[in-house]
Amino acid sequence: MTLSVRRRVSRDSGKRRDLLERIVLQGPGLLFITIFMAIPITLVAIYSIFQRGRFGGVVYKFTIENFSRAFDSVYLGILLDSLKIAGITTVLAIIVGYPTAYAIAKLPIKWRSIALVLVVIPFWTNFLIRTYSWIMLFNREGLLNHALLKFNIIHTPLDLLYTQSAVVVGLLYGYLPLMILPLYASIERLDPQLGEAAANLGATKVRAFFSLTLPLTASGLIAGSIFVFIPSLGNFIVPELLGGGKTVMVGNLIRDQFLKARDWPFGSVLALSVIALVFIFFMIQNVVEKRFSSDNNE
Amino acid sequence: MHSVFGNHGKKIVVSSIAVSLLLLMSACSSSSTQSTAGLDPEADLTKQSLVISNWAAYNPPDLAASFQKALGAKMTITNHATNEEIMAKLTSGADSGIDVAFVSGQYAQALAAQGLLEPIDAALIPNLRNLYPEASNLSYDVGNKFSVPYTWGTTGICYRKDLTGFDPTSWNDLLNPAANVKGKTTMLATERWLMLPAQKLLGISANSTSASDMEKVKAQLIATKKTLLAYDDTTFYTRLVSGEASMVEAWDGWCNYGITDNKNIKFVIPKEGSDLWVDTMVILKTSKNKEAAHAFINYILDPTVNSWVISNVLYKTPDKAAMDLTAPKLGITYPNMLMTPAELLKGEGLTDLGASGPMYTKTATEVTSSK
Numbered sequence: 001m002t003l004s005v006r007r008r009v010s011r012d013s014g015k016r017r018d019l020l021e022r023i024v025l026q027g028p029g030l031l032f033i034t035i036f037m038a039i040p041i042t043l044v045a046i047y048s049i050f051q052r053g054r055f056g057g058v059v060y061k062f063t064i065e066n067f068s069r070a071f072d073s074v075y076l077g078i079l080l081d082s083l084k085i086a087g088i089t090t091v092l093a094i095i096v097g098y099p100t101a102y103a104i105a106k107l108p109i110k111w112r113s114i115a116l117v118l119v120v121i122p123f124w125t126n127f128l129i130r131t132y133s134w135i136m137l138f139n140r141e142g143l144l145n146h147a148l149l150k151f152n153i154i155h156t157p158l159d160l161l162y163t164q165s166a167v168v169v170g171l172l173y174g175y176l177p178l179m180i181l182p183l184y185a186s187i188e189r190l191d192p193q194l195g196e197a198a199a200n201l202g203a204t205k206v207r208a209f210f211s212l213t214l215p216l217t218a219s220g221l222i223a224g225s226i227f228v229f230i231p232s233l234g235n236f237i238v239p240e241l242l243g244g245g246k247t248v249m250v251g252n253l254i255r256d257q258f259l260k261a262r263d264w265p266f267g268s269v270l271a272l273s274v275i276a277l278v279f280i281f282f283m284i285q286n287v288v289e290k291r292f293s294s295d296n297n298e
Numbered sequence: 299m300h301s302v303f304g305n306h307g308k309k310i311v312v313s314s315i316a317v318s319l320l321l322l323m324s325a326c327s328s329s330s331t332q333s334t335a336g337l338d339p340e341a342d343l344t345k346q347s348l349v350i351s352n353w354a355a356y357n358p359p360d361l362a363a364s365f366q367k368a369l370g371a372k373m374t375i376t377n378h379a380t381n382e383e384i385m386a387k388l389t390s391g392a393d394s395g396i397d398v399a400f401v402s403g404q405y406a407q408a409l410a411a412q413g414l415l416e417p418i419d420a421a422l423i424p425n426l427r428n429l430y431p432e433a434s435n436l437s438y439d440v441g442n443k444f445s446v447p448y449t450w451g452t453t454g455i456c457y458r459k460d461l462t463g464f465d466p467t468s469w470n471d472l473l474n475p476a477a478n479v480k481g482k483t484t485m486l487a488t489e490r491w492l493m494l495p496a497q498k499l500l501g502i503s504a505n506s507t508s509a510s511d512m513e514k515v516k517a518q519l520i521a522t523k524k525t526l527l528a529y530d531d532t533t534f535y536t537r538l539v540s541g542e543a544s545m546v547e548a549w550d551g552w553c554n555y556g557i558t559d560n561k562n563i564k565f566v567i568p569k570e571g572s573d574l575w576v577d578t579m580v581i582l583k584t585s586k587n588k589e590a591a592h593a594f595i596n597y598i599l600d601p602t603v604n605s606w607v608i609s610n611v612l613y614k615t616p617d618k619a620a621m622d623l624t625a626p627k628l629g630i631t632y633p634n635m636l637m638t639p640a641e642l643l644k645g646e647g648l649t650d651l652g653a654s655g656p657m658y659t660k661t662a663t664e665v666t667s668s669k
C-alpha cells in the first residue's frame with residue numbers, strides 16, 4: 001500500500017525525468033536490437049516470399065513455393081530430429097546440472113566462487129576448438145583408445161564418434177554451464193530455514209524437494225532449459241564434427257541453403273520456422289513460470 | 299577446394315631481372331600485334347590500379363608488391379571464400395570495383411553468358427603461349443575467349459595401402475567397400491562431389507539433370523552412407539594420416555597434403571572416370587583498368603610467378619612453362635603432379651546446373667540425413 005502511494009507520487013512529479021531516464025537507459029539497447037536483430041529478421045521474412053537467384057541472392061518475383069517446400073517429409077524429419085536431439089540434450093543437462101548446481105550452492109562461500117569459475121572455464125576457449133578437440137580425444141586413433149588399448153582394457157578400438165549419441169554428448173558438454181549457472185542462482189537464493197521448517201513438520205527429504213525446492217527453483221530450471229535447448233536446436237558445428245556430417249540438424253540445413261545451395265529464400269523460410277518454434281517455447285515458458293510463481297504466492 | 303594449404307615447398311623469389319626481360323618481350327610482342335578491343339597496348343600502367351578478388355592464400359603473399367614493382371600498377375587483393383560469394387558480388391548489378399576475379403570455370407561461363415566479362419585480348423597476354431594446347435579447349439570456354447585458366451585438377455580416391463591392403467581402382471571400392479575398410483572411408487559432402495562417385499559408377503554424367511538418374515544416384519549413396527566413417531570436406535587427409543580412415547574421396551591437390559605427412563598415402567583416379575575442375579581468371583567489363591588487368595594475367599602466367607601455386611598449394615596448373623619448371627621435382631613425392639593434360643581432360647568438366655541446382659541440393663540433404 002505505502003509502496004504504491006509513493007510510486008504514484010514520484011510518477012506525478014517526475015514524468016518528464018522518467019521519460020528521459022528511460023531513453024538514456026533503454027535507448028542504446030533498443031537501438032542495438034533494432035539495427036542488428038529486427039532489421040535482419042525483417043529482411044529474412046522478405047526474402048522468404050521471393051524466388052531464388054541463380055547465383056544466390058533473390059529475384060524479386062513473388063512466390064509461396066518456399067513455404068510449401070518446407071513441409072516436405074525430408075525437412076520435417078530433420079526438424080523433428082533436431083527437436084529430439086535438443087530435447088534429450090536439455091533433459092540430460094537437467095539431470096547432470098541440477099545436482100551440480102545444488103552441490104555448488106551448498107559449498108562454503110569461498111569454494112563456491114572457485115567452483116563457479118571452474119564451470120565457466122571451458123568458455124574461455126572457442127566452441128569450435130573445444131568441439132574439434134573431442135575428435136582428437138575420442139576418435140578411433142585418439143588418445144582414449146590408445147590408452148585403453150595400451151592398458152589392455154580393450155582389444156579393438158571403440159567407435160565413439162560420428163553417431164547421433166556423440167552429437168547429444170557434444171551438445172551437452174558445450175551447453176551444460178548454461179544450465180548450471182541459472183540453477184545455481186536460484187538454488188543459492190533458497191532460504192535454508194524453509195527446509196528446516198519442512199523437516200520439522202514431518203516432510204521427508206524427497207517430499208520437501210518436490211513440493212518446496214523444485215517449485216522455488218523452477219525459474220532457474222526453465223531459464224537453464226531455454227539456454228540449453230535453443231542453441232542446441234540451431235547448432236551446426238557439433239553435428240558436422242562429432243556427428244561426422246551423418247546427422248543433419250536444422251542448423252546445418254539453413255547454413256547449407258545460404259552457403260552451399262544458393263537458395264536464400266528457402267533458407268529464410270527454414271530460419272523463420274525455427275524462430276517461430278523458439279517463440280512458441282518462450283510462450284510456454286512464460287505460462288509455466290507464471291503458474292509456478294502464482295503457486296508460490298498462495 | 300582452396301582453403302587449407304600445407305606450408306611445404308619453397309617460396310619462389312621472383313627475380314626482377316627476369317620479370318623486366320619478360321616485360322620487354324611482352325611490350326615488343328603486344329606493340330607488333332594490333333589490339334582488337336580498343337585497348338591501348340602502350341597505356342601507362344603506373345596510372346592504373348587494380349582490385350583483384352581471389353580465394354585466401356591462393357596467390358603469392360607478396361603478389362601486390364611484386365606486381366607493382368614489375369609493372370608499376372597499384373594492386374589491392376580482396377578475398378572471397380566461395381564461388382557463390384564472389385558471384386553474388388559480381389551479379390548484383392552495381393559496379394563491384396573489382397577488375398579481375400578468380401572463379402571456377404562453370405562460373406566464368408555463367409558470367410560470360412550474362413555479358414559481364416571483358417573479352418580476353420590475346421595480344422595483350424603474350425604469356426598465353428605458355429599454356430598447354432589442351433588448356434584452350436575447355437568446355438566452359440573453348441578458346442579462352444572470356445577467361446584464362448589458373449589451376450586445374452580432378453577428384454579421386456586417396457588411400458593408405460598399408461591399411462587397405464589393396465589398390466582401389468574403381469569408385470565401387472569406395473561406394474561398396476570391402477569388409478576391412480567398411481567404416482573407415484569418407485566422402486566429400488559438397489553436393490557436386492557427393493554425387494560424382496555414384497554418377498560415374500552408374501555411368502551417368504556429372505552434369506546430369508535427369509530426375510530418374512538422380513534417383514539411382516540417391517539409392518546408391520544412401521546405401522553407401524551406412525558404410526562411411528564420416529562426410530568430410532576439410533580434414534579427410536588428416537584422417538588418413540592418423541589412420542582413422544583408410545580410404546577417402548579427395549581432390550588431387552588435397553591428397554598431396556596427406557602425402558606430405560605420410561608416404562604410404564596414394565592417389566588414384568578410378569577407372570570409371572572423374573571430373574575436371576578449372577579455376578580461372580576473368581576481367582570484368584566494368585573494369586576501368588583493362589590494360590593493367592591484362593598485364594596482371596600475363597604476369598600470373600609468367601612461369602616464375604605461376605610456380606608459386608604449384609609448389610605451395612600443390613595444385614597442377616595449365617601453365618606448361620611453370621609445370622616444366624616445377625612439377626618434375628615435385629612429382630617424386632607427389633606422383634599426381636605428373637598427370638598429363640590429356641589424362642586430366644578425360645575428366646568431365648563441371649558445368650552450371652541452372653534450374654536443376656535445387657534438385658541436387660535436396661538429394662544431398664536426403665542422402666546425408668538418411669538413417
